[in-house]
Amino acid sequence: MQNKIILVTTDSFGTGNDPALGENVMETYFTVLKQQTDLPAAIFFMNRGVYCLTEQSLCSLHLKEIEEKGVKVFGCKTCVDHYNVENELAAGEISGMAHFVELSAQYEVITIA
Incomplete structure (x- = not known):
């Protein structure tokens, strides 16, 4: 994975009828x-993915720990x-x-959409 970056474009992993399920899968x-x-090497959040970086999302707790391990985490300014x-x-x-x-x-870019 060291030669990859992850692009996250949503706050819910996958699609379905229950947004809470997608948020839970993203946290997992x-x-x-x-x-x-x-x-x-890095994780870059765009579009609704930036919500994963907020206090509202449990993902932010895990992302802080990932940052502490040396992975750069970015949110798209726009x-x-x-x-x-x-x-x-x-x-x-x-x-x-x-x-x-x-x-x-x-x-190499791995996209979670």
Whole structure:
């Protein structure tokens, strides 16, 4: 995973009739990811994915731990501004699309949509 970045474009993993299930699956994903020894170089959140970085999401707790292990966690500035969540961020740092383009040129991108 060290040669990969994860792009998260939603706050719910998968689609279905129950959004709470998708949020639970997303939290489980980050719970399992943080337990791995081989972690990605970075995780970049766009669109509704930026909600995972907020205090409202249990994902933010796991993402803080992932950051402590050296993984860079970023939230798209345009998306953070659009959803007006800058003051609610509990994990990650704000970054721009140019930074994501740089990362995607250097690393393989795994997308969670």
